[in-house]
Amino acid sequence: MTDLSPPDSIQLAARFRARVVFMSNAAKAAHLASALSCMDIVALLYHSVLQLDPLRPKWDERDRFILSKGHAAAALYVALAYKGFIPDAALDTYGMAGSLLEEHPSPKLPGVEAATGSLGHGLPQGCGMALAARIKQQGHRTFVLMSDGECNEGSVWEACMFAAAQRLGNLCAIVDFNKWQATGRSREVLALDPLVDKFKSFGWDVREIDGHDHAQIAHAVEHVSIREQKPTMVVAHTVKGRGVSFMEDDNNWHYRIPTVEEVQLARAELDVPIERSRRVSA
């Protein structure tokens, strides 16, 4: 029997995960583990936090969400389809010629706030959007999702100092801290630790959470508002490839494409019916 009740964010994340596994195979597109890593954060934000109007994608007072780790584009696309910014069927065109669903988000796609994919570009633009809200005396909030490897980029730290100087309390950045970057452990490639202390010393209100615990994610961002004096940094501990046992914490899945058999195995683990895994919009 079909369950017609709307999904909670945890069910939604499972459905999103099943869909991106399928999409990665269909498009032969990499970065699957990066999309799985941040999926609970994306699902929770789009399910319960972001104030959006898919019928008016450029509604001036919408909350802004920038997927600064643009290589996880598939995670954004399933969320945009769930909200109705793009048709569900568009997900089947991911990575194909003629499709705006490229492997990194295009600003031409409804619901995409910034062209990302080159790392370190999201937070400065998020600062601009948060500052614009203050100048225009609007109450909306700006959320920027980054990767830990992305924190290698100097522009991230330039933006951190700017946001603190301008007291952008309506800005919230989230680091998907899965401890991996493309070719190695993020704490080893560059000296990332202690990440929480770094952001604290840069003047941010830092919240350290389990990035797969939906209640913790919701709690960490609920205070974000134009009335706050400090920008919020959520350091979300995550597992790269989360949700699919044979991908979890295995950095080969930064680039590997799942086979048809692996898609079936993943779908079984995620316990999402085939019909559901093909559709993200209820």
Add this chain to the structure above:
Amino acid sequence: MRNAFAAAVTELGETHPSLVMLAGDIGNRLFDPFKDRHPSRFYNCGVAEANMTGVAAGLAASGLRPITYTITPFNTVRCLEQIRLDVCYPDLPVIVVGTGSGLSYAGLGATHHSMEDIAILRTLPNMHVVCPADPVEVRLALNDALRLGRPTYIRLGKKGEPVVHATPPNFTIGRGISVREGSDVVILSVGNMLATALQSAEDLNQRGVSVQVVSMHTVKPLDDELLDGAFAAKKVVVVLEEHALTGGAGSAVLEWGSAQRVDLRKLLCIGGPDRFLSACGSQRQARALLGLTAADIAPRILSRLE
């Protein structure tokens, strides 16, 4: 030009309530009048040009009209990828203003020279490259960039350039301004070379050569009508710029002429060499070193006519 820009942005801030000034830790006193009149629309972004450009894109994506301002190399090539991806890719109305372009800061050394900015920025899709010739054109360029509402780079000199236009000319981005008529030669002068171009024309006039001088303030997009007319009617078409010949305005005209199949033997490009300049002294001395003075230019044009 620098003071003209500060005055213009203060004035245009009145008529454009969405105009926001972002500065890279320079021009603090320069923008005091702007800050006094528009306190919520001036932000010192510090010495962090990549972030400043990203902030500008975020403001523009939210319906505001930001201007980024700092010394030319730092506001162009330092943050080139932010200009490319944050501004040009989504085609946002950000105005990038570089001050001290070309050899304006010759004495400060090659770190502060900007002889490649036109070449680099004109390759970016959606970008407009505008080089005002004098303080009058600075105000007009800024005003027209605000009308245009697309990615625009405005290349300023420094302070104290002579005023060439006695009265404000019609100024549209993409349309050159003829400032002197003549029949044998046309000098398409880019940005702050206009006074030198006029002096060269005067020198040539005394040798019996009739020279038109155009302020070709926009390098991208080029003025098709202007170039069509120049190659059809003149014996020599000179492009004069305080910028490297590699990829600069002359190079852009060369590309245009090749596509249009005009007689490119008429083209004479005068600009800087493909090397870093050192020990070149003041702007005046640096120009003399590179042959960018009327005393050098007039004979070169004359020899082309012989």
